[in-house]
Amino acid sequence: MTNRTVRLARRPTGLPGPETWTIADEPAREPAEGEVLVEVKAISLDPAMRGWLDEGKSYIPPVALGDVMRANAAGVVLASRDPRWKPGDTVMGGMGVQRLACVRGRDLEPIDLAVAPFERWLGVLGMPGMTAWFGLFDVGAAQPGETVVVSAAAGAVGGLVVQLAKRHGCRVVGIAGGPEKCRLVTERFGADVCIDYKAGPVRPALAAAVPEGIHVYFDNVGGEILEAAMSLLARRARVVICGAISGYNDFASIRGPRNYLNLLVQRARMEGFVVWDYAARYAEARADIMAGLADGSIVAVEDVRHGLDRFPEVLTLLYTGGNTGKLVLVP
Numbered sequence: 001m002t003n004r005t006v007r008l009a010r011r012p013t014g015l016p017g018p019e020t021w022t023i024a025d026e027p028a029r030e031p032a033e034g035e036v037l038v039e040v041k042a043i044s045l046d047p048a049m050r051g052w053l054d055e056g057k058s059y060i061p062p063v064a065l066g067d068v069m070r071a072n073a074a075g076v077v078l079a080s081r082d083p084r085w086k087p088g089d090t091v092m093g094g095m096g097v098q099r100l101a102c103v104r105g106r107d108l109e110p111i112d113l114a115v116a117p118f119e120r121w122l123g124v125l126g127m128p129g130m131t132a133w134f135g136l137f138d139v140g141a142a143q144p145g146e147t148v149v150v151s152a153a154a155g156a157v158g159g160l161v162v163q164l165a166k167r168h169g170c171r172v173v174g175i176a177g178g179p180e181k182c183r184l185v186t187e188r189f190g191a192d193v194c195i196d197y198k199a200g201p202v203r204p205a206l207a208a209a210v211p212e213g214i215h216v217y218f219d220n221v222g223g224e225i226l227e228a229a230m231s232l233l234a235r236r237a238r239v240v241i242c243g244a245i246s247g248y249n250d251f252a253s254i255r256g257p258r259n260y261l262n263l264l265v266q267r268a269r270m271e272g273f274v275v276w277d278y279a280a281r282y283a284e285a286r287a288d289i290m291a292g293l294a295d296g297s298i299v300a301v302e303d304v305r306h307g308l309d310r311f312p313e314v315l316t317l318l319y320t321g322g323n324t325g326k327l328v329l330v331p
Contacts, residue, residue, distance in 0.1 A: 042118035068096040123326035132160035133285035144169030146215035154181035156326035203228040241272035301325030
């Protein structure tokens with residue numbers, strides 16, 4: 001069988017361009033003992049991918065030059081040498097950006113297409129959903145009646161944080177780019193207010209929206225918006241560091257917030273997290289999210305693009321604001 005792969009050809013400086021990748025056909029590998037061959041049906045595109053391209057110490061080793069680009073994906077088992085899986089099973093896991101993936105069976109988990117389609121298992125029921133749930137409730141410790149502020153509120157993680165916070169009785173302020181995304185955040189996700197960061201300075205609008213201060217700030221962007229939120233923290237606030245997409249393509253310019261001493265003044269805390277640390281508890285988060293999908297308090301917004309060869313251009317949408325909701329590529 002012939003596989004088509006996207007491999008890392010060179011490490012990018014700034015936004016990854018076509019020269020970053022090699023796209024080619026090659027023979028599919030037969031599964032060895034304990035491995036499974038999967039036909040990839042949907043590939044998750046996530047902001048964290050940019051960080052995986054850079055050398056340096058991080059929570060996960062960088063993608064090696066010449067390797068298939070790392071990605072979470074979902075698909076159908078074609079052949080198996082792992083007794084846990086048989087042909088026809090539907091699974092998800094780290095399969096990479098390719099059409100046919102030969103992976104260890106122990107690294108896969110089952111998905112049920114009667115519950116949700118492939119793209120939803122990569123979105124609200126997958127890594128973005130787990131990130132939103134554990135970031136909000138375990139790291140952020142959000143409580144009913146508190147004010148939660150979410151940046152990148154129209155994105156895969158931020159949009160679900162908005163909905164989970166509303167579902168659990170919080171007042172929610174979203175921050176997103178452009179009137180269309182802000183309408184999505186308020187009208188479909190249920191935020192009480194959405195601030196358009198493209199319309200003017202964020203801090204004055206945010207100050208007006210949080211007269212009692214911010215109890216939980218869920219940060220996906222870093223930079224000036226993080227600094228604005230930190231200036232408006234309430235006593236004992238929690239700042240959840242999920243990502244910093246504003247600086248992913250210009251790492252040299254990233255700086256910490258100048259007003260970090262407000263953490264001291266407000267007896268607040270700032271904490272980062274990696275969702276994989278919560279893997280043993282994913283069922284807990286999925287049960288709550290699925291209940292929300294069932295009762296309508298949570299909606300899934302997916303931005304599905306087609307064509308493996310379009311991966312280089314589709315990936316950049318994450319960093320230019322060109323996607324809405326969960327970005328998925330169908331090979």
